[in-house]
Amino acid sequence: MLANYGYKDGSGDYFIAIDTDKCNGCAKCVDACPQSVFEMGDDDSDPLREEPVARVSGEQRKKLKYACAPCKRYLTTLSGGKTEETMKEIEKLPCVVSCELRAINHSW
Amino acid sequence: MAEEKKEYWRWLESRWTNPNINWRQAKIITGGVDVGSVSTQAVIMADGDLYAFANMRTGSDSPNSARNAFNWALEGTGMAETDVKYTVGTGYGRVNVPMAKKAITEIACHARGANFMYGPTVRTVLDMGGQDCKAIRIDDKGKVESFLMNDKCAAGTGRGMEVFSDLLTISINDVGKMSMEVDVEPEPVSSTCVIFAKTEATGLLRQGWAKNKVLAAYCRAMAGRVNELLQRVGVVKDFAITGGIAKNIGVVSRLENLLGLKALTPRHDTQLAGAIGAALFAKGLLEKDLKK
Incomplete structure (x- = not known):
């Protein structure tokens, strides 16, 4: 399942997508993120799943624009859309790099 | 004298009982309570079919609104709270539903409820x-x-x-x-x-x-x-x-x-999706418990 955490506001779209089918609960993203955006826990949207899964912490969900800003050393587009360059830069983000199963992606 | 202020935003509360179901013959009776930010719905399901529901405003007190909606759904059915074997809470106030054995997020419940209300093609x-x-x-x-x-x-x-x-x-x-x-x-x-x-x-x-x-x-x-x-x-x-x-x-x-x-055109009140989903999860969880 693709879980999109984040929000859309007047300045753009700020979503982190976690593919819970790919996530094996290794928690490497939790350690990799300097801003403690990730946490391990029950899969909120699949109450019957028993293994823990990575998710964006409740505390950070509504301020991802600011929480992720220190790692975003590239120009994000105003519309929140992705260009080829932003896609290349997203690949270099610590959380995206830390996930060997490539379960994490950013929308901006 | 100033005229009394009318509340234009206030929508109608409602309750309904399915006349085609005799709950006393049902094997599994489960409940779902969706305490939302604005409205609270309580649903009673008999063998996985919708039996009764109540839909009312939440107000400022989550446990009480869950209780009120649940009691209203039971009203006139002759059913007691103990007849409902398993209740699941959902929505913003899901941790504050006193009669619920388990709380499940509204995403999962809405998905399940929509599947019931609109059929498997959704x-x-x-x-x-x-x-x-x-x-x-x-x-x-x-x-x-x-x-x-x-x-x-x-x-x-x-x-x-x-x-x-x-x-x-x-x-x-x-x-x-x-x-x-x-x-x-x-x-x-x-x-x-x-x-x-x-x-x-x-x-x-x-x-x-x-x-x-x-x-x-x-x-x-x-x-x-x-x-x-x-x-x-x-x-x-x-x-x-x-x-x-x-x-x-x-x-x-x-x-x-x-x-x-x-x-798609809905079969039931569209506000019920979360509560219906919760009641369906309750059925699944109860059946799992009974097998043990």
Whole structure:
């Protein structure tokens, strides 16, 4: 399942997508993120799943624009859309790099 | 003397019992309580079919509203609380449902509820609730494949519509219909913030815009807003809308135009999706417990 955490506001779209089918609960993203955006826990949207899964912490969900800003050393587009360059830069983000199963992606 | 202020935003509370079901013959009776930010629904299901529901305003006290809605659903059925073997709570106030054995998030419950209400062909569910908006992609069993929730701001929610209903002094039940009574579709107002949209609308009223034209501009803004959210998860046929706004023809028809897709017609009150999903999960969990 693709879980999109984040929000859309007047300045753009700020979503982190976690593919819970790919996530094996290794928690490497939790350690990799300097801003403690990730946490391990029950899969909120699949109450019957028993293994823990990575998710964006409740505390950070509504301020991802600011929480992720220190790692975003590239120009994000105003519309929140992705260009080829932003896609290349997203690949270099610590959380995206830390996930060997490539379960994490950013929308901006 | 000042006239008593009318509450235009106040929608009707309701309850219903299925006349075709005799609950005393049912093997499994489960409950689902969805304590939302604006409304609370309690649903009783007998053998996986809808038996009774109550739909009322939440107010400021979550445990009490869950209790009140649950009691109201039981009222007149002859059923006691102990006859409901397993109850699941969901929604914002899910941790505060006293009779619930388990709390499950509203995303999972809405997906499951929409699958029940609209049938297994539903793939995309848009839930427009009181203070948030969820776009959910599901499979034929009602399992979530992808979701997105916008609960950071009130744009694209029922609360926003209540603000407009109050501003224009038009009953919340009529805003959708009235917004359709325009010759030319006006430009949408701000779609990113209810407060800004209200400011804009006040300005438009001062310029002499008719109420229905202002409503049309707001309904269109709301449709545009949720359309963008839907595009992020991707829209696949069949498409269904749940939540209070699904009753607002002004938003629904404009959204259908934007998507080029008709929304399915609901079998039940659209506000019930979360509670129905919770009651269905309760059935699954009870059956699992009984097997042990």
